[in-house]
Amino acid sequence: MQKKPFPTPATPAGSAPDLPAGLPGAVLALAADGGISDAELVRRTLAGQQDPFAALVARYQRRAFWIAFHVVGRAEDARDVTQESFVRLFRSLASYDFARSFYTWFYRIVTNLAIDCLRRIRSARAGSLDDLLPGLEQQREGDHALPLERAEQQRLVWAVLGELDPKFRAVLVLRDIQGLSCREIAPILRVTHATARWRLHRGRQMFRERWERRAGRAGDGGDG
Numbered sequence: 219m220q221k222k223p224f225p226t227p228a229t230p231a232g233s234a235p236d237l238p239a240g241l242p243g244a245v246l247a248l249a250a251d252g253g254i255s256d257a258e259l260v261r262r263t264l265a266g267q268q269d270p271f272a273a274l275v276a277r278y279q280r281r282a283f284w285i286a287f288h289v290v291g292r293a294e295d296a297r298d299v300t301q302e303s304f305v306r307l308f309r310s311l312a313s314y315d316f317a318r319s320f321y322t323w324f325y326r327i328v329t330n331l332a333i334d335c336l337r338r339i340r341s342a343r344a345g346s347l348d349d350l351l352p353g354l355e356q357q358r359e360g361d362h363a364l365p366l367e368r369a370e371q372q373r374l375v376w377a378v379l380g381e382l383d384p385k386f387r388a389v390l391v392l393r394d395i396q397g398l399s400c401r402e403i404a405p406i407l408r409v410t411h412a413t414a415r416w417r418l419h420r421g422r423q424m425f426r427e428r429w430e431r432r433a434g435r436a437g438d439g440g441d442g
């Protein structure tokens with residue numbers, strides 16, 4: 219397994235939205251049936267059935283949340299992005315190309331909405347990094363067993379990720395946190411494979427530079 223270029227940021231336990239209470243057994247069965255493809259669920263939805271779309275939500279809800287969370291850095295915003303992603307998905311189903319991967323198509327929707335959300339946060343918060351990290355702060359407050367050194371490292375990870383341009387942050391999240399390949403990332407971000415590889419290389423480079431600079435300042439006794 220390829221070694222990740224930076225520590226994976228922690229995610230607050232219990233923050234991902236749970237499946238709806240009392241989900242019908244038929245929906246659970248559809249979601250769990252590996253013999254029924256995502257494309258088939260789309261076909262059934264377009265044919266007017268309701269359960270297949272609920273099954274798609276059940277399959278992808280948690281993964282959509284974590285992608286959004288790792289881009290925007292806040293659980294509340296990630297929930298909003300996840301909800302909007304499924305609204306956009308439903309409205310766009312008629313344009314789905316059945317020759318293409320469903321998850322790649324859907325991840326593009328999630329990633330683009332998350333990037334837009336991150337840009338709005340930066341604009342509204344005037345670039346305050348601390349405002350991007352309440353999810354991590356909540357975890358640190360709720361988990362007294364977390365070593366102080368690890369908590370500080372996680373704070374630095376979020377801070378450095380928050381400094382990166384969204385296009386670089388997105389490819390780092392998809393590759394080094396979500397584990398997608400550059401060939402999978404390229405269509406999600408609507409770039410060429412070469413561009414995805416370059417953004418990954420450049421994003422890792424910028425992360426390392428900022429990480430070392432911040433870690434160095436912390437070692438000298440502070441960020442100032």
